[in-house]
Amino acid sequence: MQVLQAHDLVYNSTKEQLWNLPEETYSVIFDDGEIKLTNRQIYRSSFYWRLYKEFPGAPLLKKGCVNGKFTSSTHTAIGSLLIFHIYYNNTVGNCNIWTLAKIFYEITNSIYNDTCRNLSEYVTSTCIYDFIEILNEPSILAAKEKYKEICIETKYAENAVAMGIKQAHDAVSKVLYTDPDHLKYNGIKQLTMAGLVNKGQVIQLIGPRGYVHDIDSTVFPYPIDVGYAEGFTSLYDSAVESRSASRASIMNTDPLEQSEYFNREVQLACSIIMDIVNIEGGCDNYVTVPYVVEADDEELLRGKFHMVDNEPVMIWGNITPLVGKKIELRSITGCGCKDVQTVCTICLGWEALIIPPDTNLGYALSTPLTQKISQTIMSTKHFEGSSISKPIELNAISSKWVRLDPKNTDKLFLSDYALKGRLLLRIDAEYVKQLNQILHIDISELSVDRLSRIPQLGFTHTDKEGNVSGVFDTIHLEVSGTGVHLSSHMLNYLKTNGWDSGKGYIDIKLNNWNPSHPVFITPKKGDNIMIFFNDVRAFIKPRKKVRSKITDFKTRAGAIYELINILRTRLNKENGQEFNIVQVEIIVRAMMMVDYKERKYELPNSTQDFQFVTIQQSLFTRNLASMLAYQEQFTNILSTHWVTSESKTRGLLDPILSS
Numbered sequence: 001m002q003v004l005q006a007h008d009l010v011y012n013s014t015k016e017q018l019w020n021l022p023e024e025t026y027s028v029i030f031d032d033g034e035i036k037l038t039n040r041q042i043y044r045s046s047f048y049w050r051l052y053k054e055f056p057g058a059p060l061l062k063k064g065c066v067n068g069k070f071t072s073s074t075h076t077a078i079g080s081l082l083i084f085h086i087y088y089n090n091t092v093g094n095c096n097i098w099t100l101a102k103i104f105y106e107i108t109n110s111i112y113n114d115t116c117r118n119l120s121e122y123v124t125s126t127c128i129y130d131f132i133e134i135l136n137e138p139s140i141l142a143a144k145e146k147y148k149e150i151c152i153e154t155k156y157a158e159n160a161v162a163m164g165i166k167q168a169h170d171a172v173s174k175v176l177y178t179d180p181d182h183l184k185y186n187g188i189k190q191l192t193m194a195g196l197v198n199k200g201q202v203i204q205l206i207g208p209r210g211y212v213h214d215i216d217s218t219v220f221p222y223p224i225d226v227g228y229a230e231g232f233t234s235l236y237d238s239a240v241e242s243r244s245a246s247r248a249s250i251m252n253t254d255p256l257e258q259s260e261y262f263n264r265e266v267q268l269a270c271s272i273i274m275d276i277v278n279i280e281g282g283c284d285n286y287v288t289v290p291y292v293v294e295a296d297d298e299e300l301l302r303g304k305f306h307m308v309d310n311e312p313v314m315i316w317g318n319i320t321p322l323v324g325k326k327i328e329l330r331s332i333t334g335c336g337c338k339d340v341q342t343v344c345t346i347c348l349g350w351e352a353l354i355i356p357p358d359t360n361l362g363y364a365l366s367t368p369l370t371q372k373i374s375q376t377i378m379s380t381k382h383f384e385g386s387s388i389s390k391p392i393e394l395n396a397i398s399s400k401w402v403r404l405d406p407k408n409t410d411k412l413f414l415s416d417y418a419l420k421g422r423l424l425l426r427i428d429a430e431y432v433k434q435l436n437q438i439l440h441i442d443i444s445e446l447s448v449d450r451l452s453r454i455p456q457l458g459f460t461h462t463d464k465e466g467n468v469s470g471v472f473d474t475i476h477l478e479v480s481g482t483g484v485h486l487s488s489h490m491l492n493y494l495k496t497n498g499w500d501s502g503k504g505y506i507d508i509k510l511n512n513w514n515p516s517h518p519v520f521i522t523p524k525k526g527d528n529i530m531i532f533f534n535d536v537r538a539f540i541k542p543r544k545k546v547r548s549k550i551t552d553f554k555t556r557a558g559a560i561y562e563l564i565n566i567l568r569t570r571l572n573k574e575n576g577q578e579f580n581i582v583q584v585e586i587i588v589r590a591m592m593m594v595d596y597k598e599r600k601y602e603l604p605n606s607t608q609d610f611q612f613v614t615i616q617q618s619l620f621t622r623n624l625a626s627m628l629a630y631q632e633q634f635t636n637i638l639s640t641h642w643v644t645s646e647s648k649t650r651g652l653l654d655p656i657l658s659s
Contacts, residue, residue: 057091126187143171282346287334303350
């Protein structure tokens with residue numbers, strides 16, 4: 001095996017020389033060790049070595065090579081590694097992040113142009129025979145046959161069928177993504193091994209498609225047993241699958257418009273945080289945010305500083321030593337800069353290095369997060385996995401009164417505590433508008449999910465005379481925004497025992513209730529992106545009957561924790577949509593105000609008392625630019641208080657208004 005020196009390849013070889021290397025494997029010696037590379041891998045890697053040539057001085061790294069699959073993720077991984085490696089180790093020239101990023105952009109174009117021109121003879125295509133070969137692969141045939149047996153044996157019990165779908169998909173995945181020599185000449189297998197197709201989509205092509213949910217997120221009772229490659233031959237399969245297109249169409253109209261409108265509101269509100277200030281050692285008078293680190297917080301906290309022995313230490317990479325510990329985070333919300341519309345580099349963290357010069361900080365930090373929310377809405381039309389009914393989540397108060405049977409997760413029973421006394425349920429009449437139908441029609445002929453939808457209700461015990469002995473505990477019982485239904489057993493009980501009607505509510509006394517019967521049936525609902533979007537929006541733009549809004553909080557940490565929890569219901573590692581805490585902090589910071597009632601609308605400094613306000617209160621008070629977006633500027637232009645107020649803040653659009 002021929003041995004090559006990386007320094008000769010990087011600094012002394014031309015593109016033509018590298019391209020014409022004999023087809024064999026070489027041992028290449030870098031500054032941090034030796035690595036084996038093929039002639040093709042050396043040529044691919046040489047595109048990135050331009051960064052070394054432009055700014056010499058940094059050690060040549062083995063990791064700066066293409067040593068395996070060459071995909072878009074490989075490209076970004078090598079680029080990000082080398083950009084910051086060279087930035088910190090350059091010894092010659094005026095090296096900055098933006099020049100390095102510009103060169104990397106040019107490298108991207110060079111890779112595309114050269115490979116298209118020089119490797120055209122290697123381009124291939126696929127055909128239906130490739131799918132047929134995979135569909136007839138023995139292990140895939142066996143897995144799909146096993147899935148059908150599970151469906152028949154369990155009579156399509158949802159949890160068992162969902163597990164069968166997963167096992168079938170795992171078998172398909174194993175064939176397409178493991179042994180590279182198995183079906184090595186199959187076009188589909190070549191695409192999957194190269195990482196050039198969406199894994200979820202190609203697995204559903206082979207099948208089974210799985211469960212589908214309707215536009216209101218209701219999961220259909222039976223799955224689609226075949227994949228797209230086999231074709232949907234039954235009327236049920238075609239009708240059910242058509243709802244995917246309907247959801248995609250709906251999501252790209254009003255929901256997407258609402259999301260984009262909300263994005264502009266957030267960006268405009270956050271844009272009052274204008275600049276980054278480079279202060280040696282960071283700001284004075286900063287206020288830290290206490291944070292208890294969890295195991296999945298690596299991406300969330302990456303690049304943030306926390307204080308250790310009064311010194312800022314950046315969090316990067318392995319956070320295992322910090323898991324379970326309370327740390328004191330330097331935070332945008334507690335920065336001590338004298339100009340409250342700026343943030344120091346230490347309170348901001350790593351992002352201070354990669355925000356382009358002369359960029360509005362608030363706009364730059366808030367945009368990636370709102371972009372992710374819009375993308376989750378748009379992606380409905382790209383790929384949607386097999387749906388399954390979401391289980392209901394019971395908090396501490398709810399668990400006090402009701403329980404789930406592990407074998408019947410769609411049914412809710414009374415808890416032991418509830419059965420200890422004379423139980424009374426109080427339900428808003430709005431949630432049971434059709435209940436009177438049970439008095440005139442056989443209950444077996446009624447649809448329980450249409451008679452009642454109860455997102456919340458009150459539980460309490462009464463004395464022997466039926467008087468309430470304490471306060472009602474309000475419990476929430478929702479799945480994807482839809483309330484639970486009264487079970488058929490409960491409807492029969494009410495038909496026999498009746499209920500009491502009050503002003504806007506009904507009371508149900510359960511003195512004669514059979515505890516072996518379920519009280520509620522949980523709705524068969526899948527994940528609903530609009531519920532997630534509405535929860536995020538309602539946090540800073542509250543509506544009626546929202547569970548959580550920013551104005552409920554008094555501390556920076558409380559508001560930051562809650563917004564993180566809301567976002568993580570959808571934007572998480574499992575969905576490939578993680579986010580950084582600075583994107584949360586910038587929104588929380590924009591909603592901080594000295595005193596809304598006293599008309600002190602400015603951002604507080606780190607030591608001032610403050611209150612959280614809604615996004616409307618923030619936008620309608622701080623500068624004419626944000627008011628202009630809502631055509632509210634005339635109200636304040638004519639206001640003596642506004643003209644003389646010292647609470648005005650600089651705005652991103654001020655230059656337009658003043659020109």
